[in-house]
């Protein structure tokens with residue numbers, strides 16, 4: 001998909017298609033009005049006949065509209081003008097791309113960026129147009145999986161802006177949108193790969209490719225390194241698998257030398273069968289997505305490097321499989337984490353926190369300004385928040401606020417949940433410093449409580465992406481979330497320093 005920015009009149013575009021918005025009660029957008037004028041009221045007469053009501057997400061494709069130079073005009077319903085919010089805007093953009101699928105319209109000039117979205121400026125609208133369009137045309141393809149399908153439809157989109165002096169800021173927004181879309185694509189591709197291809201070693205190779213292409217430093221800790229460091233929690237999860245574990249560390253250094261880094265830690269369980277506390281068979285395939293946190297770290301690094309942000313950023317990915325085996329963790333086993341704290345493994349399926357806690361302790365050596373971990377951590381988070389928001393926890397109010405705001409701006413939302421002291425009690429063990437589970441009540445919170453015990457030396461936040469990282473059902477696949485949220489968070493960091 002190619003994108004560009006231009007400023008021109010709708011009726012004068014020679015593209016295969018011109019895309020314009022129409023509202024309910026026969027109200028036209030500015031671009032639609034221009035076409036209506038050029039065509040002597042063709043659009044108004046059509047709306048009067050009732051063929052297009054302007055409901056959000058509906059479309060009508062017209063050919064040879066009088067007075068225009070393009071082959072087609074696509075009318076896109078945007079609902080009531082006064083109710084045009086972020087969701088409706090994204091829906092309209094997505095509908096416009098889908099309407100051109102399997103048509104001969106390979107290139108289009110879209111005038112949707114002019115639409116008055118509540119609370120949002122032109123830059124926001126352009127960035128979202130790029131991201132939503134790229135997301136809509138995405139296909140998963142891999143030589144060992146599904147081969148690339150021939151796709152007919154939009155492949156070049158010209159985003160039209162209302163005024164010539166909008167062009168400069170529109171270009172910046174385009175750049176942001178492209179970088180985020182690239183990061184999201186990488187995260188989706190990795191997430192969608194099956195567990196037999198996307199192993200811990202494969203993630204390490206992909207990280208090395210990224211490092212080479214974008215000039216990052218990479219370091220990969222092997223099992224022997226972890227043994228020396230005393231990473232007993234991480235290693236205990238890897239025991240059940242024939243795939244060797246990896247702790248992948250990527251350094252992006254483009255901030256001031258004395259500035260402490262932001263560290264992103266992504267859960268990289270390349271398949272989670274639950275271990276001896278085996279999961280039920282139904283939908284177990286979806287546990288290949290249990291490395292989506294890791295994928296989002298790579299995707300975010302890609303976006304940040306693409307934008308050349310002047311920050312210091314470290315990506316860490318503890319990666320292994322969680323399988324049942326004669327050598328695997330058993331319920332009741334007690335392991336010693338790198339921090340020295342002992343953990344009673346009451347449920348081997350609560351493995352994410354076990355690999356994250358050792359990565360967090362290792363992160364102390366980087367003297368981070370902030371640590372954010374991203375993990376498909378708990379089914380309970382899906383019950384709490386569904387698929388619209390990631391769960392957000394942390395030990396610093398400002399950081400939680402910054403991440404909430406970033407998610408809001410990116411339309412990749414996260415919602416805070418409490419981390420009160422009272423919940424910590426649920427992790428009490430009679431035999432070790434803590435148990436790895438806290439019972440059924442507030443499962444996402446007790447998981448975050450567990451992690452908080454390894455976050456005493458830095459500002460820390462935790463994103464539980466169990467409900468947002470992938471979709472089930474007919475559209476099964478990774479979403480690439482929360483790459484947009486994290487990239488916006490880091491854009492803001494770069495802006496402030």
Ligand code: BES
Nearest residue numbers: 347349350351376377378379380437466
């Ligand atoms: N990767 C899962 C969490 C998960 C489950 C995400 C289903 C999305 C859908 C995690 O490792 C896990 O198994 N968590 C357990 C924790 C429990 C044993 C305390 C869970 O959520 O059931």
Ligand code: MN
Nearest residue numbers: 272349350351
């Ligand atoms: Mn699990």
Ligand code: ZN
Nearest residue numbers: 269272290352
């Ligand atoms: Zn898991």
